[in-house]
Amino acid sequence: MSKTDSRPAIIITGAAKRVGAAIARALHAAGANVIVHCNQSRPEADALVRELNELRAKSASVLQGDLLAYNALKGLVDQAASVFGTLDGVVNNASAFYATPIGSIDEDNWSELIGANLKAPLFLSQAAVPYLRKTRGNIVNIVDIHSERPLKDFVVYSATKAGLAGLTRSLALELGPDIRVNGVSPGAIIWPDGTSDYPTAERERIVQQAPLKRVGTPEDIAGAVKFLMLDAPYVTGQILAVDGGREIAL
Numbered sequence: 684m685s686k687t688d689s690r691p692a693i694i695i696t697g698a699a700k701r702v703g704a705a706i707a708r709a710l711h712a713a714g715a716n717v718i719v720h721c722n723q724s725r726p727e728a729d730a731l732v733r734e735l736n737e738l739r740a741k742s743a744s745v746l747q748g749d750l751l752a753y754n755a756l757k758g759l760v761d762q763a764a765s766v767f768g769t770l771d772g773v774v775n776n777a778s779a780f781y782a783t784p785i786g787s788i789d790e791d792n793w794s795e796l797i798g799a800n801l802k803a804p805l806f807l808s809q810a811a812v813p814y815l816r817k818t819r820g821n822i823v824n825i826v827d828i829h830s831e832r833p834l835k836d837f838v839v840y841s842a843t844k845a846g847l848a849g850l851t852r853s854l855a856l857e858l859g860p861d862i863r864v865n866g867v868s869p870g871a872i873i874w875p876d877g878t879s880d881y882p883t884a885e886r887e888r889i890v891q892q893a894p895l896k897r898v899g900t901p902e903d904i905a906g907a908v909k910f911l912m913l914d915a916p917y918v919t920g921q922i923l924a925v926d927g928g929r930e931i932a933l
Contacts (some may be wrong), residue, residue, distance in 0.1 A: 689822070690742075692716045692932055693912065694760075696750060697777025699724035702825070704731050705901035706774055711735050711743060718763045720746045720777070735866070750777055750803035751795070760810035770814035772912050775804035775824045775847075783839040783912045787807035794838055800843035805850055812858065821863035823911050824851045825904070826922055828868045828930045848922055855920030863919040865911040870926020872899045895927035 693710050697703045699721040702828040707717045708731075709920055717735065721728035728745045737741035744766045748759045779799035783792045808822050815821070830848040833841035848866060855864040871889050907925045911918060924930045 690714055690716050690773035691818075691913070692718065692764075693772035693774060694718040694720055694746065694763040694770065695774040695776055696720045696924055698801070699720075699728035699731060700933075702869070702901045702904050705905040706776060706908050707731060707735070707743070709902065709905035710772075710774075710912065711738070713909055715913070716742045716767045718744050718746050718766050719898050720748065720763075722747065722777075724750050735820065750807070751798045753798075753802065753806060754765060756803065756806045757810040758841075760807060762816070764811075764814045769818055770811060771818045771820040773808060773811045773815070773820075773822045774908060774912070775807060775822065777803065778825065779862070780837075780840055782836045783837040785838060788839060796839045796843050797846075800840070801846045802846060808864075810853060812862065814859075814930035815862045819861055819863070821909050821912060821919075822854065822858075823906075824864070824866040826851065826866040826868040828870050828924055828926050830868060830922075831930065851922060852920050857868045859919055861877075863911075864918075864919060865915070865920070866922035867904055867907045867911065868922050868924045868926065868930070869904050870899065870924065872931040874902055874927075880924075887927075892932050893927035894932060899925060899927060910917055 692867040693715050695703055695707050698707045707719050711717050719728050719732050725747055732743045734746050736850050746763055779796050798875050804824055824847055826848050827844040830844035851864055853868040858864055896913050
């Protein structure tokens, strides 16, 4: 498709549900055209795109692909750029999260967590650079407050998010002045789908650590992404914690 309007086109990985869907909705409400990436959540992605297209015709599209398939990542970005004839932003939101206590870690854990949380954001961003240079676009990575203060028993996950924080700053240095790169670090926003690691008592303990004494919402993260993506032209290399102040209390 050739570029037909001046609206920015932004791809959000893992955008079919939860925080990713909130980011897609927020960017769309701010006037962007959005590419909703998914892997296994195609029904949810299709439903979200229908919702957004009902609000503004031909403003959203689904892009399905496995981010662990390294050789397909450049093609995925090329497809994203072809949807609206431009690519103005990349939100690296997709993530893998599960415990890996010392003594239980195997190479599959390492490959999956590194692949989803660090390798895919790097190679997707690299593939997007030629498009983003043309549009003076930007990249927002969804990091984690545990990139700075590791989460017990989540050894590999914490290391991958620390790597993503470093990648964010490194890319900002490498890609300026044409492309801005920033990150958002969520705290307790929405509990994982699996509840075994977060029983009620543990959830309450986490909430009480934060000065604001409550969990956040996906919309809190989406608002921070929208700010960095669309409203912060002189901000790059920064990682914004959205955690109710929990980071300063840990």
